[in-house]
Amino acid sequence: MSPLCPIPAPQRLRLVLLFISAINFPLSAITHAQDDPAPATPPPAATDDTFERFRHGTLDLATLAEVLPRLSNKELRPIIRATVLEAKAPPRADLVALLKHPTLAVRLGALELLEELAGGDLAFNPWTPAESPDNLAALTRWQAWAGAAADAPRTGSLFSDEQRRSYLRDLLAEDIDKATRARRMLEAEGFAAVGFLEAFLNDTPTLPPGSRARIREAQYQITLARQLGDQAADTARQLAFGSRDQLLSALATVRSAGSLALPILRDFIIHPDPLVRETAIDALLVSGGEPAVAILAPLLATEPDVNVIHGALRRLKDIPGPETEKLVGTFLTHADEDLLISAIQTSLTLSGDNKRYSSGPKKKSPTTDPAVLQALSDPRWRVRATALEYVAKRKVTAAKETCLTLLEDPDEFVRFAAIKAIVALEAKEALPKLKAMFLTNPAMAGPVIEGYGALNQPLDAEILAKLDAAPPEARLAALRSTASGKSHDSLALRYATDANLDIACAALRLIASDEATLKNNKYASVVVAALRSNIPEKTAAILERLDLPSASSKRLDPLLMETLNSVGKSGEPTALDPLYDAFLLPGKDALTGRGEPATPNIPAAQAELIREIAKRCTPDTPAGLRFSAAVNLAKADQTEGYAALLRDLPAQTTAQKIAICDGLHSPSSRAAIPLLAALLRDPVSEVRSAAVACALSNEKAKALVTLVIEELGHPGSPLQPHEAYGHRFEYAARESAAIFRPWCLSVLQARDCATPLRVLAIIAARHCANTPILEALKKHATSNDPKLRRAAWHALLCARPADLATSAAAIAKDPEAFVRAVLPDRAAKTENIWLHQFSDTQLSRETFSNYNEKQARLTDGVRDLLKRLAEQDPAPLVRFEAGFALIAQGVATDLDAFIALLPRLSKDSNAADRLTDWLENNAARATPALRPLLAVINPARIRPDKLQLLNSRISPTQAKGFATFASLADNAAKPATKDAPVLTEEPAVAAPTRSSLEVVFFYKPGCAECVKTKQFLSHLKSDFPLLKLTETNILESAGTVLNQALCDRFTVPSLKHSLTPAVFTQSGFVIGTDISPATLGKLMAQTMAESQDDTWCQLDAPEQLAAAKEVDRRYQAITLPIVLGGGLLDGINPCAFATIIFFLSYLQIARRSPREMLMVGAAFISAVFIAYLAAGLLLYQMLKQLNERFAGIQWWLNLGFGLLALLAAWLSLRDGLRARAGRLDAMTLQLPGFLKERIRGVIRTGARARNFVIAAFLSGLVISLLELACTGQVYAPIIYQIQKGRLDAVLWLVIYNLAFIAPLVVIFLLAYGGLRSETLVTFQKKHTFAVKLGLALLFLCLAFFIFFGARLVHAL
Amino acid sequence: MKPLILLLALTAPLCGKEGAVECGNLIYAGTKTSKCFSDEFLTTVQQKTSIATERRFKAVKLADDELFKIPFVIMTGESDFSLTAKERENLKKYLENGGFLLASASCSNEAWSKSFERELKAIFGNDCLKDIPLNHDIFRTVFTVKDLKLSHAGPETLLKGFTRNGKIVVVYSPEGLNDSSHAEGCCCCGGNEIQNSMEINANILAYALLH
Structure with missing residues (x-):
């Protein structure tokens, strides 16, 4: 042994x-x-x-x-x-x-x-x-x-093969305890054990299913142990042996394991139970991102269960890429109706431009377009409607003709979808069809009028007349259709006095709910008149939806504005100025159709409106309406509103009280003080917090700031310091240092002040720290109370970051872990949001960041202290934070030990997400040493392009992540990276120069969160002075399109498309609930760190825009000589020459004094210029309208005008030849004889007139118009050439006409110097051939450019 | 259409493909669609119960007789609307013969709520909508729901229901049961949505099918 x-x-x-x-x-x-x-x-x-x-x-x-x-x-x-x-x-x-x-x-x-x-x-x-x-x-x-x-060694070959085999035997034995112990022992070896077991399974294909499941159980447990800790064993058992419910529950748990879940989930995406497959596929796509698509694609192709495919399509929306598009594309011809619809919708989400700032040519239409176009002809109405939605959002111009056809679809909903598509494609040629649709079916009033509005087309008299006579439902539908846009808001004015009460109320609601509309006197008059009518329904309609303009700017209230840095500069607007100024502005009479409706026009209607609303603040008005009236008045800083709210406060609900606080942004009337004082003492904590935020929203108002801080110090006050803390508090402390400084000092120096209030004062103190305050903070840093030490150290290092090196040792040896945590927090930026600890139970997340603060390099001493904390601190959280700080500073760290801490941290630490965000932000600098972190992050949280970059940086040879147990083992077998640098050095590039910080902010009218976001953004202007805000209403067509484009460009998750509030900058986005002052500030700071590139928010690709500009430039280059030459030649062509000769005769007949001759000449020439210019503009507009209204007419116009130019060239040449032969009378292109006579008559009459200057002007006008019959032959093709390009028509017509009158001016000056008409006639006879030849050449050139100009421009 | 036929129509095709329950997404007021209502609860019901569900809503017109093939429909939206005469007639028949409607104002939209209440009152009378107490069975079918969590502070809210023959056939919430955080491109911008709506909707579907 x-x-x-x-x-x-x-x-x-x-x-x-x-x-x-x-x-x-x-x-x-x-x-x-x-x-x-x-x-x-x-x-x-x-x-x-x-x-x-x-x-x-x-x-x-x-x-x-x-x-x-x-x-x-x-x-x-x-x-x-x-x-x-x-x-x-x-x-x-x-x-x-x-x-x-x-x-x-x-x-x-x-x-x-x-x-x-x-x-x-x-x-x-x-x-x-x-x-x-x-x-x-x-x-x-x-x-x-x-x-x-x-x-x-803790990883790699911890056990000998013999030991491993022994554990393997234990796993396969019937003894549960042995198996449990074997799993636990193998867990110590990590992924190497997983690889060993995987090899065993591969080598033993005949292993019975039960035994195989035991091995799998061990693999699952070992794999999940790092992420799930103690939960791993239970989860592994449920996965291997659980019932269906247990298995589904375990799969839900596995989903949170990030990339590590992939090899586990692979076992279940082929499960015989479709629901298990569906759940596993869902988890696989959420956890795995792009690598998961490759795993899934072959399986999904043969998946028999429609619901499983539905589930997959739902998640595939967020994994853009060619592989996903291809996979989804396979379902675009599926026979199942629901699945086909689902595939079209997924394709729509995926089809955006996934590459930001692509340097190549503009992305071609997605390959899905043809399949979706096919779906437009599907016999099923749902499919057609969904395909139309795709066409509208993707702007598939190739579908225009089909969309026009679908306007006559038998299905009403498809017709409606077709209108939306037509609008998106800006197909104005559909207007006649739309009109016909409405005239034959008034039920289509809503969609048709919405279409007209979106196409910016006025409603003509016929439509309005029909609408007037249509059933009330049609008018209501028409009014509803205007709710999302402002194109036909005059319809509300038209029907605000309708005899039908429902219609009148609907119109009044529309007007009352839009503060911008109420600024127009005419609209305000209608509302006043409705209120004065005392019809309860109308009053209710108005007050239910009333949204008076807010008086949010600062009024010079003598008490409120008593601040050290007074903003009361001379001439500064008062609080009501925006309101009244806007009210007094003449409203735009954008009425359509029948013109001015029979509505009252009350002088200063806005002031009257306020009086009328004030009358509704009395107790005899129903409570709900009275509340609305009072809040609106208070918003406008009207004393009556504050008084009414204060009076009714005891009876108001918590929601109403919070609504008051949210509605009154930046109050600037002293009448607000009693109301806010009462709200600050409300028994409900949320109300008190909202009241503080409201009071501090006008941080310049000393009275309101003082009200809050005095209330905090009041012994009996229910207002708690943690309730007062928030973004507004931080901002007020920063902006009103003069008010806060003495307060902070008094609190910090007081002997009997409670800890929570001291903590709040310490937080404020970092914004207004002077020497006495710093001293007070240092004293608190040695306090016996750890909460005060924590707050004081944090505040000190925020106020003076350079003190980190000298303070670090003291902080590191603090006996309390949550005090020691200050050191890593201030040493590096680790996506940590600091927690202010007021008491054991009262904690608040930091809402302030110094975005311009640069991360300083660690001194050796601080680095050593952090290492000590990372390795030896008894608190896992401190070890984690210290380790994270070291990693963030690029210091080599034992990542295995670091990762092992994760299961031991509480959920509040948000560790995995913070690591994920940090890796995303540092993807460009990541090195392979960070590879172990890939196993614990959440890839779905990272933008696809950044994830790709990260994978390529960290695992160049294994960019697809951990798709199998074998790849997990391979990863573990890689050489230890303990001492390798985790980040590459930051490139020593010069700080990017920016001239502006463009921010696109999407909002929705009436959205309270949007209002708050705008306030956050306005506060950020003090940190980012270059911030330039573009506000876009997402409900308007242009806003929707821009939002979609930016969502595509930044690969925003599909669930966040079209959400408001949404903030986009060059470097990214923050949307919806993710928006906070901190996230916005971080986004701005990231953007400021990038070089300026303003193409990020342009709808088209930059190269396309550049190309368009280049085309314009070339058109301009071609058109300029034509226009100038044409004007000059036209000015002396025989048609116009007759007029010149008549004009000269006129001057001689009139026998005026030299001064009078000058005046007459100037008047005549001016008239010719104006008449020609006007005629040119008219013709230009006609051509433009023709082009816009009739698709495909461009080709015919090209042909017509090209042939006209060729004909004119031929006739000019023939006339020239005839003139050279002395047959001037036989010329074709000249004024007809009767017109010559008529012109002569005009000149003679004018010459005899008493008001000879006016007569000369009128003569010029009349003659020019008569002359057009001849000169128009030249003028029309030139105007056409101008219209073909995207040039400034007015400018070019001015250039042409200046050239046209140049000969007139020359001849006039010669005549003034003594030239006689006979000389001119001789000149004409002598040079007619040359002029006609020149005109022929000009016409030839013109014909050439009309026929081939576009190709020439692109070829140049 | 006679009630008997309706009843048969409702019970026979109660199940869609392969025996799964189909849920409809109403198109009403002619062209208004019920967007921004998450279908995630359909998956939850399938996972937590033995009820087989189709995982996506099927668009169905309130004015169309196809409505009677679908046992459960959802209706949501923003801004005012008015149902057509045919739609009112269909809705009445549908609810009187076994159909179930889950209606919710998108993002607490007041105008939509008022329109919906007005329409329902026009069809079933002024007192048709009643508060559903939290101890009702509907809050215990799949999940035990103890309260309705609102996304913003405010007074407690209750679902409203219309009961027919002892069974609730309409559940309606003016605060929003849309679960918009799981619905694509949907924004409850500042509205007071019910946060545990996924569990509540799953309960409602189970109630509708099992009672």
Whole structure:
């Protein structure tokens, strides 16, 4: 027998049985253990003091003897094991000595720990005295072992093959206890044991299922032990042998094990029970991410159960990638209707652009598009509707024609979906169909009007007339359709006075619920008139939904604004200015259809509205409406509102009181003080907290800040310090240091102040620390009260981070673990959110971060202290935090020991998630030394692109994670990485320069959380002055599209799409419940650390935008000479030349003075310019409308105008030839004779007029319009060329017309200098050929560009 | 449609594919869809009971006779709505003949709640909706639900129910049973949703099918 040979089976069996008895009963109760010479009295149970000493590292013989019997206690067992086994120098010799202890429980405990340290029991039998001959040899071996200096490795080859085989035999034996012990022993060897068992299973294919299950049980337990601790054994048993319910429950537990769950879950995704398969697949995809897709794909292809596939599709949405798209694509032709719908919806979520800042060409349409387009013709209405939803969200332009067809679908819901798709595709050519749809079926009023609104099209008179005459349901539907957008909000105005009360109330609700609308006097007038009508239904409709504009800016209240840093600058707006200013602004008359509705227009309607609402604050108004009226008035800082709320306060519910506090942001009227004072003394804690937040929301108002801090110090006040703590408190302390500084000092220097209030003052003190305060903090750092020491050290190091090196030793030797935890927290950024401890039960999470604080490098001294804490601190949490701090600072650390701490931490520590977040943030710097951490993180929490980067950095050769038990073992077999650096050095790059910090904020009107988020963001402006906020209403079409695009770009989990509040920046996002001041600040800080790239929030890919700009530039390059040349040639072409000659004649006929001639000339030329410009713009708009309304017309217009240009070229050439032959009269392109006569008449009449300047102007206008009959031949194709590009039409038409009038100006100046018309006629005759030839060439060029311009632009 | 035929229609195809119960997702007021209602509770019911369920809702129009093939439907939404005459008629027949409706305002939407209550009162009379006490069987079918946890502070809330022949056939909550945290692209932005809604919905489905 080898020295490490296990005890023979019969003896072991007895050992285990008796051990179990020993740990469950007092030793005296074991009556059958006749051979046990142990005394009949139990060993002394370790007192709490002894146990505490033990936990703090006292591992001497006496202490161990007292503590070891407590191994039977399930709660203490892990602590005892960890304390002994993870000690830097485990007490081997003492444990061996305790094998001779007279108490059986001590001997059993010592042997158990020794076995774990040595990997075997060395044939020692604890049931017989150590001195017995049987044990002498074993004891000698143990003593020899203890004397050896080398420690056995904890991982890798802990056991010999023979030992492993022995444990394997135990696993397969019928003896449950042996198997239990074998699993526990193998657990010590970690993943190497898993690999050994896996190899055994592979080599033994004929193993009976029961035996195979036992091996699997062991593998599961060993794999899960690190993550689940004591729960691992139960979970493994349930997985291997549990009933269906137990198995499902165990699978749910396994799901939380991250990557390690993969090899386990693989066993169950092929389970015969579909529900088990479904649950396992669900867990596999949640835990495994992309590697799981590869595992699943072949199985899902042959999966017979639809529900299993449904479950998989639900999770696949969050694992974007080509493999997933391909897998989902296989179900896009599935016969099952529900499954097909599910596949389309999953494809929709997956089809976004997964690559941020892709440098290649824009991603092609997903391969799923054709299959979904096919689904548009599916005979099942649900499939068609879902496919239309896909088309709308993906903007599949290829589906436009089909969508137009589906507007006539027999199914109403499909028609509705088609309208949505049409809107998304901006297919304005659908408008006639939409109109027809409504005119024939008023029930479609809602969808049609919503479509019109989304397409930004006004409702024409016919639609409005039809709507007026439609049944009330149609008008209600129309009003509802306007609720999500503002395009047709005038419908609410139109129907606010409708005879049908339901319709009028619906319209009034719409108007009253939108504070922006109420700023318009016309809308406010309608509401006032409705209130004055005293119709109860109307009053109720208004007050139920009323949302008056908030008076949130600071008014110069003489009491409230008495602050040291007064904001009362001259000319600063008052609190009501935004309200009244906005009210007094003329409203936009965006009415459509029948024009001004018959509604009252009350002067200063907003002020009247406030008076009317104030009348509803009286007791004769129903309580609910009275409350709404009062809150709205208070929001507008009206005294009546505060008074009414205060009066009704005793009768209000908790929810109402909280609603008051939430609604009154930044109160600035002194009338708020009594109300807030009452709320601060409310019996309900939540109300008091909300009242503090409300009072401190106007941190500049000294009276309100003072109200809070005085209330805190009031002896009888129910307001507790932890209730006052929060983001607003931190912000107020920071912004109003002048108010807080004396308060902090007075609290810290007071003798009889309670600990919670001192803790609160210490928290505030870090924002306003001066020398006296720092001194006071230092005194508190040596206080007898550990809570004060913890708070003081933390505050001191927040205020003066440079003091870490000098304070570290004192903190590290503090007797309380939760004080020592200050050191790792301040030494490195480890995603930790500090916990402020006011009392044993009152704790609050930190809401403040100094985002601009850089993480300083550790000094040698601090690093050594952290290492000591990481290795030796008795508190697992401190060891974990210290270890984490070292890792975060890139210091090589024993990650195996670090990870072993995880199961021992409470859930509150959030350890796995913090490690996950830290790895995600440091993915680019991660090294293979961090590989062990991959086994404990939650991959689903990491963005796919970052996860890929992380895997490639940490496991370049095994980027797919831990997909099998064999890969787990391989991972364990890798060389130890204990001393390898965990992070690469930060690249020494210059700090990125930014000119702005773009933030896109999605909100939803009426969303209270959105209001709070906006306040957080506004507070962040003091930390990030470059912050530039773009607010987007997610309910509006553009907002929805932008949100979808950003969600795609940042691979936001599908459950968070379209959620508000949502905040996006260049470097990431925070959405919904994840939003807090801390998370927002962190996001801003991360963004500031990146180089500016403003393309992140542009809808199209940057390269596409750049390409579009380049196309514009090229169009411009081509168009400019054409426009200039065209204008000049057109100006002297024979058509216009006639006018020039007439004009010159006119000047001669008129015989005006030189000054008058100048005025006449200027008036005439201006008129020509204006008339031509106007005509050009008109034609331009016509062409644009044609293009927008009729899809496919572009081609026909190209053809028409191209042919026109060619015809004009031919005619010009022919005219030129005729002119050269002296046949000027035979020219085709000239003014017809009757128009020449008409122009001549106009000039003569004008010349005789008394107001000759006005006459000249009018003549210019009339002549230009007449002349268009001829010059339009040139003008029209040029306008068409301008319209084809995306150029600024007005600018180009101005350029053209300036060129056009240039000859006129030249001739006018020559005429002013003495040129006569005869000379001009001669000139025309002489140069007509050249001009006509030039025009012919111009037309040819134009025709060429019309036909081939687009290709030319792209080819250049 | 005669009640007998309806009853047969409701009981015979109670089970969908391979004997699984199908749950409908109502399309009402013409084109309003019940989005933002998580179907996770269907899986929970399957896992915790012997009731086989289809895991996804099936879109079904309130105005369509297909409604009568589905024993359990959910209805949710935001903003005002009005049912058409045909929809009111169908809803009445459906509930009087064994169908079950679980209705919930999306994200505590007040306008939707008022519309729903108005519609139900128009069909079944003013006093049709009553509070369901927490000791009712419906809170004990699968999970033992002791209270309705609201996402924000506020007064205690109760579910409301409409009882027909001694059995609740409509469960409605103005505070939101949508479990929107498990529903894609759904936002209960500031609303006071019931947080343990998954357990409650599972209970309601089990009650509807077993009573």
